[in-house]
Amino acid sequence: MVIFAAFLISTFIIGIAGALQSPTLSRYLSFEVQANPIFVGIFFSVNAVASIVASFLIAKYSDNHGQRRYIVLFCCIMGIFNSITFAFTRHYYVLITVGVFFAALASAAMPQIFALAREYAIKTGSNVVAFNSLIRAQLSLAWVIGPPLSFFLAVNYGFTTMYLSAVAMYIVVIVVIMLFLPSVQRNPTPVDISPTISADPEQSILKNKSVIFLFLATMFMWIANMMYLIDMPLYVDSVLHLSSALPGKLMGLAAGVEIPVMLIAGYLVPYVGKRNLIFFAVVCGVLFYIGLILFQNEYALLALQIFNGLFIGIVANIGIIYFQDLLPTRVGVASTLFNNAVTCSVIIGGLIQGIISDLYGHQAIYWIGLVMLLISLLLCTQVKAAQ
Structure with missing residues (x-):
């Protein structure tokens, strides 16, 4: 029970630390660093690409050599260095080099926690999906609390105070990890692997069509x-x-809506299956974007959030487990693939939104979103069911 609580607390605090920094980053760069909009955009792109590369390399190392507990500790220490850099530096080129370097290494903490949680659940005979659902809900809760807290600290006390608050959170989570988070000895070949899923720890991801299709669908x-x-x-x-x-x-x-949906979806997996739940989630997403196109009054938009919550709640929870099931001997890489698909979407989605809304107006964004989800639904049909 103590270890389970440690996973929940670690996820929540790391999530809060991240949610403190991300929502106000553009404001920080614009007003504190005095960067123009082009340099703000470049910063976000460089930061996203660096995070993708660093988290993937760390994941590959962790699957082959490293103890995930120590890797999570390392990532949290990098988070401290990153927060200190942003707290006391207002020089753009220092931030986009040193700051981004530390931020990229810190970004691997969350996928490594999810990978460690899965390994611990398997080792102890716990329900992997339900365990992951509860942990994923903590991350969502962190992002409910983090952004308002971020703006409150930044506006009322300044960015230095906000970033030092993140430092304090990383220190707390390091203590929790050192005292309570377990080290899990991994088996090289897990049992009960479906014959449709590779157990080869060295298999190239590019040869696994289901993983490729799921990555594209998720993106x-x-x-x-x-x-x-x-x-x-x-x-x-x-x-x-x-x-x-x-x-x-x-x-x-x-x-x-997302938080209870995550928890309920975790318990439904044994009865419905991950593949069917993902299909249901994407269909809810399709209905959400159709609603955005058709309805324009406040109450309709509020009601549509039920479909949005179902869509994101299921995909955010079950998606990462689906990747892990498709790559059972490369759990770190699998978790990072899901994380990187989301990171890629930040880069691509931001570019599309900026260009399309400027050329064709805001309404066109939701038509494109609808098309994206229909393509995603088609790609999901090419992903094999995982146990």
């Missing part, structure tokens, strides 16, 4: 979601002319 899902998150506040204000408080209500309601 398209999150591109649609990222475009919505970026565009929706602008759409509500400049096109629909609704309350400026509505975007916050929509995001909060969606997050409120």
